[in-house]
Structure formats: structure tokens, C-alpha cells
Amino acid sequence: xxxxxxxxxxxxxxxxxxxxxxxxxxxxxxxxxxxxxxxxxxxxxxxxxxxxxxxxxxxxxxxxxxxxxxxxxxxxxxxxxxxxxxxxxxxxxxxxxxxxxxxxxxxxxxxxxxxxxxxxxxxxxxxxxxxxxxxxxxxxxxxxxxxxxxxxxxxxxxxxxxxxxxxxxxxxxxxxxxxxxxxxxxxxxxxxxxxxxxxxxxxxxxxxxxxxxxxxxxxxxxxxxxxxxxxxxxxxxxxxxxxxxxxxxxxxxxxxxxxxxxxxxxxxxxxxxxxxxxxxxxxxxxxxxxxxxxxxxxxxxxxxxxxxxxxxxxxxxxxxxxxxxxxxxxxxxxxxxxxxxxxxx
Ligand code: SAH
Ligand code: SF4
Numbered sequence: 001x002x003x004x005x006x007x008x009x010x011x012x013x014x015x016x017x018x019x020x021x022x023x024x025x026x027x028x029x030x031x032x033x034x035x036x037x038x039x040x041x042x043x044x045x046x047x048x049x050x051x052x053x054x055x056x057x058x059x060x061x062x063x064x065x066x067x068x069x070x071x072x073x074x075x076x077x078x079x080x081x082x083x084x085x086x087x088x089x090x091x092x093x094x095x096x097x098x099x100x101x102x103x104x105x106x107x108x109x110x111x112x113x114x115x116x117x118x119x120x121x122x123x124x125x126x127x128x129x130x131x132x133x134x135x136x137x138x139x140x141x142x143x144x145x146x147x148x149x150x151x152x153x154x155x156x157x158x159x160x161x162x163x164x165x166x167x168x169x170x171x172x173x174x175x176x177x178x179x180x181x182x183x184x185x186x187x188x189x190x191x192x193x194x195x196x197x198x199x200x201x202x203x204x205x206x207x208x209x210x211x212x213x214x215x216x217x218x219x220x221x222x223x224x225x226x227x228x229x230x231x232x233x234x235x236x237x238x239x240x241x242x243x244x245x246x247x248x249x250x251x252x253x254x255x256x257x258x259x260x261x262x263x264x265x266x267x268x269x270x271x272x273x274x275x276x277x278x279x280x281x282x283x284x285x286x287x288x289x290x291x292x293x294x295x296x297x298x299x300x301x302x303x304x305x306x307x308x309x310x311x312x313x314x315x316x317x318x319x320x321x322x323x324x325x326x327x328x329x330x331x332x333x334x335x336x337x338x339x340x341x342x343x344x345x
Pocket of ligand 2 (some may be wrong): 110117
């Protein structure tokens with residue numbers, strides 16, 4: 001819901017100030033799907049709201065649940081017909097985390113990513129971004145699914161820092177106590193390394209987590225698979241991360257997809273460790289090794305054995321390192337698989 005429009009509608013209809021709080025809570029917190037559910041306001045006002053406002057700026061096309069019931073993928077059709085995806089994931093029992101999109105498609109063209117293959121169709125508005133997170137609140141409530149839902153990750157379709165203004169506004173709405181009220185520490189933004197965005201983010205959001213999709217510790221390889229590296233190479237990226245760490249004493253998350261024979265050798269692990277140690281306080285850096293999820297293009301995931309060895313080498317270099325389990329790949333809802341089409345049917 002566009003909360004600024006709600007403010008205007010309430011003003012025009014001479015409603016008392018507390019109405020805003022009441023309606024914002026019902027929409028953003030309880031995740032109601034119709035204004036008719038707010039029985040504490042008059043029928044007349046409900047009719048006005050139904051006429052003037054929309055709870056979601058999209059139609060929910062489909063929600064698919066993975067076999068292990070730990071991932072639910074929703075397809076949303078936007079008003080202009082574009083389709084975006086969002087995934088609700090349960091990394092631990094009774095704990096939910098929403099992965100949301102920031103753009104339709106993505107211009108960054110990373111070779112291993114299904115979203116990148118689409119190219120950029122358009123940026124999402126802040127309302128379109130926020131509404132994905134809010135939708136899952138309603139979904140959990142309506143389907144009587146137990147658990148806490150406090151985490152939001154900007155790891156769906158799109159490069160958040162190529163849509164900075166709308167992403168900035170969306171984070172503000174998601175964490176505003178009088179609006180969505182998600183805890184700051186539960187929100188994470190992931191970037192492929194868009195340096196100006198990292199610097200603006202460091203200046204704006206001291207409490208929000210930052211993840212960098214690094215994937216390669218050699219410029220030649222990063223140039224080959226991630227074109228963003230040609231604009232902001234590893235050295236330039238490092239400076240922006242140092243700036244980030246100088247402003248926020250928070251942990252910095254480094255994402256690293258494990259691609260068989262491409263970036264999973266001993267040399268790669270050593271180069272990664274050296275690079276990360278050169279950024280600054282190594283205690284603030286944590287590496288997540290991610291399994292490559294197939295998108296039917298020339299890459300193979302690294303073997304379990306090489307992932308394990310890689311992890312040991314990074315840890316030996318003094319950097320915390322975890323292996324991230326893939327959730328939701330059977331519904332094409334895992335990292336890098338979001339392409340706005342439902343491949344389950
Ligand atoms: N554009 C941002 C946010 C999207 S996050 C970014 O790239 O960080 C999606 C995450 O999934 C990124 O870490 C991305 O590098 C990773 N990813 C992309 N394709 C993947 C694939 N096929 N398998 C596993 N992870 C992938
Ligand atoms: Fe875009 Fe991220 Fe996919 Fe790269 S990995 S194409 S930046 S969504």
C-alpha cells in the first residue's frame with residue numbers, strides 16, 4: 001500500500017490522526033488482504049479505502065511450496081503485466097525469511113544467474129518492493145503457518161544498488177516503527193559490487209546488513225563472469241568496503257558461489273583469504289559458500305569435497321566461513337534461479 005496516498009485520503013476525508021496508525025498496522029503488520037477486514041473502522045471509510053487504494057500493487061499469480069516445505073515461491077503480476085518473484089524461506093524450524101526482488105530482471109548480466117539472462121526490464125517502485133515483504137506476513141497468518149518472520153533479504157531479482165532511491169525508501173518503510181516495523185538487524189541487502197551504492201548505503205543505513213556477491217578473487221575471472229567488475233574492479237571494491245567498515249562496525253557478508261573447476265581451487269581460496277584480510281578487521285568478515293544452482297547453462301556445482309576443502313582453507317586464513325545449504329531449488333526458487341516464470345508445471 002502506498003502509505004503517502006493513505007495519508008492524503010484520510011486527510012481529504014477529515015479522519016482523526018489515529019486512523020492512519022490503525023490502518024497502517026492492519027495492512028503492514030497484520031498483512032490483511034482487504035480493507036473490509038478492518039472492522040474497527042466504519043463501513044463508509046472501508047468503501048472509500050477500497051475505491052482509492054490498493055493493498056498490493058500486484059496480483060498474486062501463484063504460490064508454490066517446495067517438497068520439504070521450507071521454501072514457498074510466489075509470482076506476482078505487476079500492473080503493467082511484468083512478473084516478479086519472491087521466496088519465503090525457512091532456514092531453521094519456525095523461522096522465516098523473505099527474499100525479495102528490487103527490479104524486474106537485471107542489467108548486470110552475471111553469467112551464472114537466470115535473472116541476469118533476462119536483462120533489465122524496469123526498476124520496482126518502493127511500494128512494489130515493500131509489498132512483497134508484507135504479502136508474506138499475510139500469507140503466514142492466513143495459512144496458519146507458525147514461526148517468527150523477521151528477516152528480509154534483498155536477494156531476489158535485480159541489483160538493489162542500481163535502483164538506489166526506491167530501495168532506500170523501501171528499507172526506510174520496512175524498518176519504520178509506525179509502518180512495517182521489521183527489525184533493522186533482520187534486513188540484509190546484497191550487491192554484486194556496485195561501488196557508488198555501497199558508499200551511499202554506508203552513509204545512510206548504519207544498522208542494515210550488507211552482503212557482497214564476490215564469487216571471484218581474481219580480476220581476470222571476475223571480469224569474465226561478472227561484467228560489473230569492469231566498472232568497479234576488486235581494488236576499487238575494496239576501498240568501498242573499507243569505507244563501509246569505517247562507518248559501521250558491523251559484520252560484512254561475502255557470498256561465494258562454488259563453481260567446479262572455475263573458482264574452487266586452492267589458489268582461489270588463498271587469493272580470497274588474502275583479499276579479504278587486506279580489507280581490514282578480519283573478525284568482521286564472514287564468507288558464505290553457496291552451492292551453484294543449475295540454470296541450464298554451462299556451469300557445474302563444485303563437489304562436496306572441494307567445498308569442504310575450500311572452507312577449511314578460508315578458515316585457516318583466519319576468516320569465518322560457512323556453507324550455505326540450498327533451499328527451494330526444486331521450485332526454482334533458490335539463489336540465481338528467479339526468472340519470472342514458473343518452471344514447476
Ligand atoms: N543482484 C544482487 C542481489 C541478488 S542476490 C547480487 O547479485 O548480489 C542473488 C544471489 O544469488 C547473489 O549472491 C548471486 O550472485 C547468487 N546467484 C546468482 N546466480 C546463482 C546461481 N545460479 N546459483 C547460486 N547462486 C546464484
Ligand atoms: Fe543481477 Fe545479482 Fe543476478 Fe548478477 S547475480 S545478474 S547482479 S541479480
